[in-house]
Amino acid sequence: MQIVSYKIQQFSFKLKHSYRFADAIYRDRPINIIALKDDLGNVGLGEVEAFEFPNYIDETQRQCVFSITSRIMPLLGSKAYDTPFEFARFINSTNAPYMARAAVEMAIWDLFAKRNGVSVQKLMMLAVGDNSATKSAVNVGVAIGIKDSASDVIKSIQTELDQGYTRIKLKVNRNYTVKMLTEIRTKFPDILMMIDCNSQFHLRDKSFFQNIDGLDFAMIEQPLGKKDFIDHAKLQAQINTPICLDENIFNSEDVWKVINRHSAGFINMKLARVGGIANALALSALAVNHGLQVWCGGMLETGIGRAYNLALASLDYYRFPGDISASDRYYQQDIIKSEFEIKNGKIAVPQSIGLGVELNDHAQKKFAELDWIKI
Template sequence: MQIVEYKMVQFLMRLKKPYRFAESTYQTRPINILALKDELGNVGLGEVEAFQFPNYIDETQSECVRILNTRILPLLGSKKFDTPFEFSKFIDSTNGPYMARAAAEMAIWDLFAKRNGVSVQKLIMLALGRTDAVKPEVSVGVAIGIKDETSELIAEIRRQLELGYTRIKLKIKPKYTVKMLKEVRTEFPNQLMMIDCNSQYGLKDKSFFQNIDGLNFAMIEQPLAKNDFRNHAKLQAQLNTDICLDENIFNSEDIWKVINLQAGRVINMKIARVGGISNALALTTLAEKHGLKVWCGGMLETGVGRAFNLALASMPLFSFPGDISASDRYYEKDIVNEKFSIVNGKIRVPDTPGLGVSLNEFAQAKFNEIEWTKI
């Protein structure tokens, strides 16, 4: 396969209501959608999932777009690829931001699936050497942003449970007290629930985590600073609750640090953060081989990114419900025609050739305004 043209369009996604995590509040989210065209005229879509500011990891939307336009996409015309893994090896050699690489790599998986008349989900299964039937749907969970009052938080949890989500993730920050979390667990004692700290705590806060250790949370995600494996190991040694690492994980070296230091027991695998589907599969396989549990995280994606997450989360490697929301969860208007809805706690995985989604009239009109760039 050879890439002959590309185009990229930015959408300013407007959230239905402000979403708060860590020290940030989002009301709008710029997301660029990348389209790659092969020599047969097939078009594959990928999504640049970095946030506008470096408050999750250091990568930003604008920097990823700049690198794609100047360092990655112009190189594609001189290359031919026989498998998505060949492309992944090439794209990693550019040393561009992980989320820039992932956007191009997603589009390649979409293209290869279309060329072979299979879904991205099926192509991933074949790439893993699996011949068993694919899952038609996956169990999903939802992340709830930071709230000011316990009553507000409880009300929001109840709303999401009524919508059918099977797992709740609570974004928290140091202003959340042990009393507040105990009240939540008293209200929902048996609900599958976890907390996500987004690196807002230090080892000095270990008493807070020890005091919530008996509240039956499935895991505590990224309590300490980015890249701080040693203190995560110290904290994990003092807790029964599993620590899950997110912002720390980019490549196999990071997985080995978790294994060797015993810095946690769970990995949140995000396609964009690790540079694409191929890397996500390799890192997940490595982690699970050494006893770590892995699940699929989310990045407030559009329908394009959501479809990729569903394909990945449906793999036999994953069992814990991922952060994959229904189409109407976050944005006033999505960019794809397909609607993803919660039915009995699950979302259907697209099974048509390629990614299984198409740009809606609004999004396609914006794409049509921009000329293809020949490589």
């Protein structure tokens, strides 16, 4: 397969409710969607999932778009590859930001699926040697941003449970106390619940984690530093609740650190953060084969990124419900037709050929304003 041209269109979304995590508050979410055209005229879609500012990892929308247009696409030139893995090897060799690589690589998988007459989900399954029947839906959970009080959090949890979500993740910062978390947990003792600290704590805060160790959280996500594996291992040795790592997992070297140092029991896998689907599949296999568990994280995606996440989360490696919410959770309107809905705690995995979602009229019109850029 050869890529002959591409387009990148920026969409700007107003979030329904401002989203607070760690020390950041987001009210708008710019996302660039990339469309690649192959030599047969098929079009594949991917999205840049970096945030506007480098609050989560050290990558931004603008920086990723610049890398795609100035580095990945020109270097790709007229090269042809026979498998998505060959493309992935090329894209990784550009050393572009992970989320720039992932955006291009997603579209490559969409194209390969279309050329082979299968869904992206099926293509991922075949890539990992899984010939079983495809799953039509996956269990999903939701992340609740930081609130000012336990009662605000409790209200939000109830709203999400009423929507049908069966797993709740609480974003937590240093203002959250043991008392507050105990109050929340006591209100919903049987709900599958976890917390995500987005690297807001230090090892010297270990008593906080020891004091919430009995609250039966499924895991504590990224309590300590974004580059740390050693202090996480020290903390993990002193609490029973499994630690999950997110911000510091980019490549196999990082997964090996978790395995060798016993820094965590879970890895939050995000296609975008690890540079795409091929990398996510390889890292999932590595982690699971060494006793870790993986689950699919979220980045306030559009329906495009969400469709890739659903396919990934349907793989056998993924047993714990992912951060994959319905289309209407964050935005008034998505950019795809037939938006994703939650039913009995599950969201359906697109089954039709390719990614299985189509841009809606508004998005198609925006894309039509741009000319295809030949590479």
